[in-house]
Every structure is written in C-alpha cells, then in structure tokens.
Amino acid sequence: MGKFYLPLFALLVTAALGSGDMADKIKIQNENVVKAAAAELSKTLPKRVDPFTQLVAISAEGQMLAYTFKIDAAPKSDETIIKEGAERMKRNVTAGICATSNRFLQSGIVISYRYISAATGRELFRYDIKESDCDTLR
Structure with missing residues (x-):
C-alpha cells in the first residue's frame, strides 16, 4: 500500500508545481x-x-486595465457629485463592463474605472470590476 501512495504523492507535487508555472504564464x-x-x-x-x-x-x-475619466459637472461640488452618483454609477459601470469585457474578466483581468473631478483633480469614484462582480447582476 505504501508503494501506491509514494508515486501518487510525487504526481500531486509535480502537478502543484506545474500549476504554479501555469499561473505565472497566465499572469x-x-x-x-x-x-x-x-x-x-x-x-x-x-x-x-x-x-x-x-x-x-x-x-x-x-x-488591471485602468480607464480614467474626467467629470465636469460644474457648478456641482465634488461632494454633491459623489452623493448623487456613487451607487448609480457603480451599477451602470459594472453592468457595462460585464457586458462588454467578459473575455478579459474571465481571463482574470480586472477592469478599473476611475472618475476624477475636472475642477479639483480629486478622485470621485473608483470601480475595480472582476469576474465575480458580474455574478451579482445575474
């Protein structure tokens, strides 16, 4: 019985080491x-x-593929833009990315949408979308 487990253990170790190489190649x-x-x-x-x-x-x-957008919604303040848009934007951005970038997401690539204020340069929103985020839409 011990003779059976040794080759099995060697096979599992080889597979584990090989999967690390594969993960590095995919990365x-x-x-x-x-x-x-x-x-x-x-x-x-x-x-x-x-x-x-x-x-x-x-x-x-x-x-990560990062998109940077500039928002110019003057005379609204940054705080107003964040308050009025954060959740709505998150839903819309996630749905859009899941619909258009599915192959990237399935490959393990993350898509980031970053919105900055044209007036202040401050980051208003940031959404880093990965494949599992699309599951919440289904």
Missing part, C-alpha cells in the same frame, strides 16, 4: 494583453463620453 500573458490593449485604446484619447464626462487615459497596471 504574464494577461499583463501583455493589458499593455497591448492600453496602448491601442489610448490612441484615440481624449474622447468625449457625454456632456459631463471625458475619457482621458487608459493604462496598464499589472493585470
């Missing part, structure tokens, strides 16, 4: 995909999204 692949996507998508910036919002930057941060 590197995701980082390369994120860099390429950020470089390509940034070519068209800045881009007006609506009368109050402009997409100003797209960057790669490891396995």
